[in-house]
Amino acid sequence: MAEKKSPTAAILIIGNEILSGRTKDLNGNYLAQKLLNSGIKVGEIRVVPDEKNEIVCALKSLKRKYTYVFTSGGIGPTHDDITADCVAEVFGVSLPINETAKKIIASHYPKEEEDLNEARLRMARIPKGASLIENRVSKAPGFHIDNVFVLAGVPKIFQAMVEFVIPKLRSSSPIISHTITIHKPEGEIAAALSDIAAKFPKVSIGSYPFEQEGSLGVNIVITDRDRRTIDVVAKLLSSI
Amino acid sequence: MAEKKSPTAAILIIGNEILSGRTKDLNGNYLAQKLLNSGIKVGEIRVVPDEKNEIVCALKSLKRKYTYVFTSGGIGPTHDDITADCVAEVFGVSLPINETAKKIIASHYPKEEEDLNEARLRMARIPKGASLIENRVSKAPGFHIDNVFVLAGVPKIFQAMVEFVIPKLRSSSPIISHTITIHKPEGEIAAALSDIAAKFPKVSIGSYPFEQEGSLGVNIVITDRDRRTIDVVAKLLSSI
Incomplete structure (x- = not known):
């Protein structure tokens, strides 16, 4: 019975570049090790393309099944960065500009808010009710809503976000x-x-x-x- | 419309060692590249543990959705090698000793059939109706039934099996x-x-x-x- 109550996790890697074989995923392996050390058993790693239906469908199924779901990728400033949109849809919440996120992102640029063009402002869109995940590498934050943790895909940033997130999880006796x-x-x-x-x-x-x-x-x-x-x-x- | 008819694929990596972060998966990336060169778009890579329910459930869902499903791992001689059992269950067929597979496996050992203990004989259990996939590295074959291709997890053997399988797939104009x-x-x-x-x-x-x-x-x-x-x-x- 104790086993049943132990936390579990799924890792959802979002990105065409992994499915094409162009890029090797490093994030799944990195996070799996970190979670294991915290006593959190990874039950599944799934790689899906940058397509809304696929991401929404995977998120819905994984968030029901596991204690935690971690996503990697799709939170940058370009048209193919749609993870935040998908998460908002899954939780049925809006995706407004988060003023705290906006300030944090602005602080990364020399002219601060003046440098925040529309594309960069996309990165400040955070689902309503989510809390921010710190990014000490390039500022633009990830976020966390219910049991879903949304992290960047660039390994250096992903790893920094993992360090921030791990202490907040319900750990268990290490595996x-x-x-x-x-x-x-x-x-x-x-x-x-x-x-x-x-x-x-x-x-x-x-x-x-x-x-x-x-x-x-x-x-x-x-x-x-x-x-x-x-x-x-x-x-x-x-x-x- | 041409796009719709192009073949698609999912890769199912089976193994606790990947989910624990102990081993980095090399097979997904390798196969994804090979499939892309044949014009077959990989829609999903999924890693699941050596657990019957998880494997059966993933196989059922992936084989419906994609033209081809490729599995990696779980076809060796030990108790945790259960991929063949799962595939037989998914297709509702029996899992008898395949006499051709048995001869091929025996040919790998010095005393041939005499060396085939119960564990090694497990590797000759092939779902009824499946065809064998050649393994020129260590003989024990993979198999192919309907749209599911079952390959070994050891990268050297996996790659040899991929070489054997690729020419048999319906290719498309390269991506x-x-x-x-x-x-x-x-x-x-x-x-x-x-x-x-x-x-x-x-x-x-x-x-x-x-x-x-x-x-x-x-x-x-x-x-x-x-x-x-x-x-x-x-x-x-x-x-x-």
């Missing part, structure tokens, strides 16, 4: 991973491994084969919130 | 990308960019800001199937 390397082919240890996994149905035991200088081995990754349980499983595994 | 670099801040060119994008609603025009040695710029990526359209848009963009 601990322990890796055991066995220098045998996966097919030889699979039966013994399966027996141990069956004895500990709540512990995640992953098997990742590798080849090193022509010889085969397996990394067994034991993941759980309880260090003692991990130790018991690890001891059993070391003897196979 | 061409053209990048224009503008050395101005994104916020300064956004309005002009937006006007051009509005004139070509069917052309994907992405704007990707960067910082290089302290100065700001934008890569504008124009994507379309028609080279002449790209040239027209590129010419307009170079003057902003």
Whole structure:
């Protein structure tokens, strides 16, 4: 039952550049690690294009299913930056210029408000009821409404926003991973491994084969919130 | 209308190791590029855990929506390799030992069939009605049923299977990308960019800001199937 109450998360990466293979996504992996350290289990990472229907549809489904949803991308000044519009639609709220966001964005430019053309002002449109997420790299903030956290796609800015957001989440006992390397082919240890996994149905035991200088081995990754349980499983595994 | 008939694809990455941030996914990016070169537009990449419900649910939804679904991972010999079981459930077919697959797998081991223990034999379980996908790296095949292609998660094997599969897909005129670099801040060119994008609603025009040695710029990526359209848009963009 404790497991059921532990927070979960989905990461929604928004951007045609990832789906075309042009750009490698770095943000999903970065955030997944940070969340794990806070005891928040990532249940899904999803990459969708810069298309309103797709973003709205994914947001609706993920925000129902997970404690937290984090989005990456689509909050810049150009026509293809439509994440804020989509989030406002999902929550059925308006998308006005947020005066605090406007001041923060203006402070980034030499002539401040004078430099705020229409495009830059787009970045100050924040769904009604949302709170701002600090961006100490380039000022234009992200935002947070209900269980949805909207972050920038540029990795340096994304990471800064993650640092700001993590302490605000409901954390849980950290999820601990322990890796055991066995220098045998996966097919030889699979039966013994399966027996141990069956004895500990709540512990995640992953098997990742590798080849090193022509010889085969397996990394067994034991993941759980309880260090003692991990130790018991690890001891059993070391003897196979 | 031609656009509507062009093939689309989703990539489903199966594996706790990606969701924990322990392993970076390389397969989604690799396959996305290959598909783009064949004119197949990737509409979604989704990462789910090694859990039956999650895999079945994702497969059902993706196979309805896209021309092709490619899965990565979960077809090895261990207890956490459940992709074949999930695919069989989704298509409502049995999962017998496939005699051809069994022979192929046996050929990988020194004593052939004698070395096929129960775990290795798991890899010969292929949904009824599926055809095999060659694995020239470590023999154990993937498979293909209806519009779902089931590939291994180990990148070297995944890539070999992709090479085998690509020629069998219904390709289309390749999707061409053209990048224009503008050395101005994104916020300064956004309005002009937006006007051009509005004139070509069917052309994907992405704007990707960067910082290089302290100065700001934008890569504008124009994507379309028609080279002449790209040239027209590129010419307009170079003057902003």
